Amino acid sequence: MHAGQASSMVCVGERRRISVHEEAFDHETTKEVYVRTMNISLALFLTAFFFVCHRADVARATTISFPEIDGDAVLGHTKILSSDAFEGRGTGTHGEEKTVNYIVEEFKKAGLRPGNTDGTFVQAVPLVGITANLDMTLTFEKEGQRRNLNSKDDFVAWTRRLVGSVALKNSDVVFVGYGVKAPEYDWDDYKGVDVRGKTLIMLVGDPPVPDPADPAKLDPKTFGGKAMTYYGRWTYKYEIGAQRGAAAVLIVHETEPAGYPFSVVQGNVGERFDLIRPDKSLGRVKVEGWISLEQARELFKMAGQDYDTLKSAAATRAFRPVELGLTASIRISNTIRAINSRNVVGKVEGSDPALKDEYVIYTSHWDHFGIGKEIDGGNIYHGAVDNATGIGGLIEIARAFLRPPNRPKRSILFLAVTAEEQGLLGSEYYAANPIYPLAKTLGVINMDSLNVHGKTSDVVIVGLGNSDLDDVATQVAAEQGRVVKPDPMPEKGFFYRSDHFPFALQGVPALSSRDGVDYVGKPAGYGMQIINEYISQHYHKPSDLVRPDWDMSGAVQQLQYYWMIGYRVAEADKYPQWKPGAEFKRKEAHREAVGDHRPQ
Numbered sequence: 040m041h042a043g044q045a046s047s048m049v050c051v052g053e054r055r056r057i058s059v060h061e062e063a064f065d066h067e068t069t070k071e072v073y074v075r076t077m078n079i080s081l082a083l084f085l086t087a088f089f090f091v092c093h094r095a096d097v098a099r100a101t102t103i104s105f106p107e108i109d110g111d112a113v114l115g116h117t118k119i120l121s122s123d124a125f126e127g128r129g130t131g132t133h134g135e136e137k138t139v140n141y142i143v144e145e146f147k148k149a150g151l152r153p154g155n156t157d158g159t160f161v162q163a164v165p166l167v168g169i170t171a172n173l174d175m176t177l178t179f180e181k182e183g184q185r186r187n188l189n190s191k192d193d194f195v196a197w198t199r200r201l202v203g204s205v206a207l208k209n210s211d212v213v214f215v216g217y218g219v220k221a222p223e224y225d226w227d228d229y230k231g232v233d234v235r236g237k238t239l240i241m242l243v244g245d246p247p248v249p250d251p252a253d254p255a256k257l258d259p260k261t262f263g264g265k266a267m268t269y270y271g272r273w274t275y276k277y278e279i280g281a282q283r284g285a286a287a288v289l290i291v292h293e294t295e296p297a298g299y300p301f302s303v304v305q306g307n308v309g310e311r312f313d314l315i316r317p318d319k320s321l322g323r324v325k326v327e328g329w330i331s332l333e334q335a336r337e338l339f340k341m342a343g344q345d346y347d348t349l350k351s352a353a354a355t356r357a358f359r360p361v362e363l364g365l366t367a368s369i370r371i372s373n374t375i376r377a378i379n380s381r382n383v384v385g386k387v388e389g390s391d392p393a394l395k396d397e398y399v400i401y402t403s404h405w406d407h408f409g410i411g412k413e414i415d416g417g418n419i420y421h422g423a424v425d426n427a428t429g430i431g432g433l434i435e436i437a438r439a440f441l442r443p444p445n446r447p448k449r450s451i452l453f454l455a456v457t458a459e460e461q462g463l464l465g466s467e468y469y470a471a472n473p474i475y476p477l478a479k480t481l482g483v484i485n486m487d488s489l490n491v492h493g494k495t496s497d498v499v500i501v502g503l504g505n506s507d508l509d510d511v512a513t514q515v516a517a518e519q520g521r522v523v524k525p526d527p528m529p530e531k532g533f534f535y536r537s538d539h540f541p542f543a544l545q546g547v548p549a550l551s552s553r554d555g556v557d558y559v560g561k562p563a564g565y566g567m568q569i570i571n572e573y574i575s576q577h578y579h580k581p582s583d584l585v586r587p588d589w590d591m592s593g594a595v596q597q598l599q600y601y602w603m604i605g606y607r608v609a610e611a612d613k614y615p616q617w618k619p620g621a622e623f624k625r626k627e628a629h630r631e632a633v634g635d636h637r638p639q
């Protein structure tokens with residue numbers, strides 16, 4: 040059915056030509072002699088046409104049919120990768136060793152070529168693990184008054200600088216609202232104020248600007264309305280602080296805009312993994328962290344200010360930084376260790392000699408949390424859904440590309456990345472150190488956590504409308520009889536939370552799609568019920584395991600969809616582009632300015 044639909048589309052243009060010809064033929068019917076001639080020529084034409092169209096159909100039908108994907112094979116990989124023997128696939132652990140070897144062997148068995156130019160299936164990803172000594176105190180002072188905040192209870196702070204220790208001493212504290220500088224929204228929270236060496240207190244999320252047409256809603260034209268833009272992410276806050284030369288950035292934690300309670304921040308105080316950057320991360324602010332809402336309120340009081348009043352002011356363009364008249368001091372000492380991790384990379388070489396140096400990349404993270412804190416009697420974080428399923432899918436998608444005649448003109452890279460759970464580090468490393476130029480990378484398709492509950496009649500695209508990839512995906516979904524829906528939770532900023540994102544930041548169009556919620560043959564609400572059950576009971580817990588009631592038909596449906604999107608992009612005449620006005624278009628413009636021209 041799907042190939043049939045597609046075939047009829049292939050010939051639409053041709054059909055139009057026939058009808059034009061038929062009109063010409065009708066016009067000639069008064070002249071009998073010509074009729075016969077025309078009949079013959081029409082017959083010849085039609086024969087030729089059907090031959091051409093039939094050939095096109097054959098070519099298309101054989102190449103564009105949805106491929107066979109073996110759901111049992113995906114399940115088999117998932118069972119193995121999530122078994123106790125793989126020890127939760129922790130980055131830098133014995134579990135990594137087993138996982139990387141497994142994927143390399145499976146890539147070889149599938150018939151992939153080594154994805155690295157050095158002839159191997161791996162890309163070394165040098166990481167560091169930084170553990171801050173929790174025995175620290177954050178002290179605020181004002182004219183002899185002093186307020187000590189306790190580590191973990193009141194604030195969580197760290198440094199990403201690769202140094203043994205950092206210290207802030209009597210650094211002036213400035214409230215900078217949301218800390219955003221966004222010329223495209225005519226927004227600047229700094230107003231030229233010099234914040235070098237200062238401690239910036241920022242609010243989490245995007246500035247909430249009311250819609251002039253309906254003040255009860257957020258203005259969809261400013262910071263994406265309800266959706267979160269990158270300006271709302273905590274990672275942006277630390278980056279802008281560094282760009283402006285600040286010494287420290289502390290974000291006030293509020294549960295709703297952050298998307299999680301303060302306990303999550305408090306739980307995130309162990310070893311932090313990071314890339315080893317050329318500047319040893321000395322370009323970052325010395326101190327990064329969060330403070331609790333209660334402590335922020337108290338600090339503002341100590342400064343003679345009211346938190347809520349300043350917060351409201353910060354939601355307007357007129358906001359200016361407010362010197363709180365306080366100073367901040369803290370000392371953080373680190374333990375640092377080196378970790379040699381790896382991305383696994385295999386490729387299908389494109390069939391067209393002129394195009395095989397151009398790539399479509401599938402990304403999927405192999406890592407999970409390894410062995411950790413015991414919950415309900417288990418300490419191995421199995422990560423079956425998250426993301427053994429994605430890796431199982433990656434292997435089987437690769438296999439499908441190698442089955443004749445499915446090899447596309449351009450090359451396909453299968454990138455199983457490390458340290459996603461530690462902050463998208465494996466994908467960030469590849470995007471910063473690409474094996475093949477990003478300028479020749481058409482697009483990235485990310486797979487994180489597959490559907491294991493049966494077929495759906497819908498599919499979600501996160502950040503729907505960002506790039507031409509979404510149009511391809513929408514078309515492919517339609518051929519499967521599915522409808523595309525936007526992310527039902529845009530305020531959670533999911534687009535910034537998996538491995539396609541570092542590529543998007545570099546200007547490469549990236550697709551982040553997720554399972555639908557309307558399950559075929561299941562009552563309304565079933566989809567949301569299983570999502571909520573998974574998130575509350577198993578997400579990032581040892582109990583994320585393969586279950587006997589799994590139905591892999593949904594994973595197969597989703598993998599066929601991912602496969603076809605990649606195939607179409609690899610065969611297309613044009614590179615996919617960001618849509619005008621899309622968030623990452625700016626970066627693309629930047630890349631063009633520095634001479635990095637993506638072919639159109």
Ligand SMILES: [Zn+2]
Pocket residue numbers: 425460579
């Ligand atoms: Zn995860």
